[in-house]
Amino acid sequence: MSDKKPSPTTDREAARVRTLHRTTNILKMGLASLVPFLFAYTAYHINTLEVTGIRNLNCGAGDNQVTNGYVHLENGNLFFSLFEGKDEAKNNGLVVQFEGGPGATAFDYPFIGAGPCQLTPGGEPSLSGLTPAPYPWTEHANLLVVDFPIGAGWSYNTSDQSPASTSDKAAEEFDDFLQVILKQWPQFQRQPLILSTLSYGGTTGSHIASTVLKRNNEAKDQFWPSRVIKQFDQILFGNPYADAMSEIYAQWDVMCNTSPKGYNETICTHFRDDLTQCLDKLRYIDEVENTKELRLDAMKPCVKSPEIRFEAPLYNRYNRKEPRCYPTNLCFWWMGMLTEMMNSREMREWLGVTHHVERWWYAGPAMFRFANEADHMQSAYKLLSPVLEAGTRLLAYSGLEDTMVPYLGTISWMNRLPNPQLKTFRSSSAQTVSNDFFQGTVINPGSDVTLIGIEGAGHLVEQTHAALTQEMIRQAVQGKNYNPV
Secondary structure, eight states, rough: OOOOOOOOHHHHHHHHHHHHHHHEEEEEHHHHHHHHHHHHHHHHHHHHEEEEEEEEEEEEOOOOOEEEEEEEEEEEEEEEEEOOOSGGGGGGEEEEEEEOOTHHHHSSSGEEESSEEEEOOSSSSSSSGGGEESGGGGOOOOOOOOOOSTTTTTBOOOOTTOOOOOOOHHHHHHHHHHHHHHHHHHHSSSSOOOEETTTTHHHHHHHHHHHHHHHHHHHOOSSSSOOOOOOOEEEEEEOOOBBHHHHHHHHHHHHHSSSSSSSSSHHHHHHHHHHHHHHHHHHHHHHTTTOOHHHHHHHHHHOOOOOIIIISSSTTTTTTTTTSSSSSGGGSHHHHHHHHTTTHHHHHHHHTOTTTOOOOOBBBBBHHHHHTTTSSSSBGGGGGGHHHHHOEEEEEEEEEOOOSOOOHHHOOOOOOOOOOGHHHHHOOOEEEEESSSSSEEEETSSSEEEEEEEOOOOOOOHOOOHHHHHEEEEHHTOOOOOOOO
């Protein structure tokens, strides 16, 4: 054995090699830990915001700033307009408004009373023809109007994009959109966030609230999340279609068993003959298996032709106090005016709308995508249970003259929400309220889960009861459900 000792140079070289190995391993571990972050960062940058114009809207009530633009997502492009709150209201909160359909534009609300300027009967369908709205939501909050889902209103997709055609997948696109908005305007991360929708928005809105909560919870477990964790403080559901079983049965009950009856006895018998089979198929979908094939099969006994639904009734399905109307675009005085204004060159330039959209339709191609999937054959209301348990308030309001989504159907699914915290709602009875501001009924007033029925109102409460919906918004950003008592 050699008794030759290692030289100092050899020791230093060995130490250098060991240090190099340790450094390499640390770098490898560090890079491995960054992979999820880098992936999230890349995914985020797929979703980009394009501002197409920052405008002042002046209809005689002062300048109101409106920011228009697109959020470009992987599968399509969602158009929005942000109506800034007036004066200090811009610090109060953000109300995100979209419509039902699915596939109906959200741009009726800002121009029939929710925005600072509105169309008026007999007025000019143009920007210069708008008049001040007496009860704008922008007096109390910022209003973000979004054409959702992709294909509604000014939103669009190109030939190489495949937007969602079911509420669960569309909710993921909405969440991606909302994340871009919250990062672009960080002040909204600190303000109350209100989700407002109506009609089929009861289904799509339930999916959205559930998706936002689920993704928030997942992000809390990440070491370096790129997500803005922001939950809805309140959900406002107007005449919400959230459960196919409840609404289909309620429609038959209201149209055939309640005076004045909407259908003659022949049509009511036809409905009655199909009702048991319809409800059995929906119950199977709800409790056993939910597939596209089963949903399409359920449509056969459950869904009647447009002629039966709209032309055969003896009154206006959207408000039974009004005369029958068919086709349905004749049911609302503002529909033709809004269509003309939105398709004008003046409005396209003011909004900065892309050339990809040749024409604005109140109900866009998204409606056909969702119909082909029979998306409306579901019970989406059950998704609200964890959302409510997480602290989100729910205020559902319904026009008592509406037969499209009857008040009785909403009572039904709200009473069946699988949530132990709603025991007080189920044990409450409807209180009749009549004062100078409100006439109707309320269930569970002063709580975080409330249902309001409004006398004289039909499917679109904002159109006939603008002061009431404004008051709902005012109290929502203050952290309360509106209480008419």
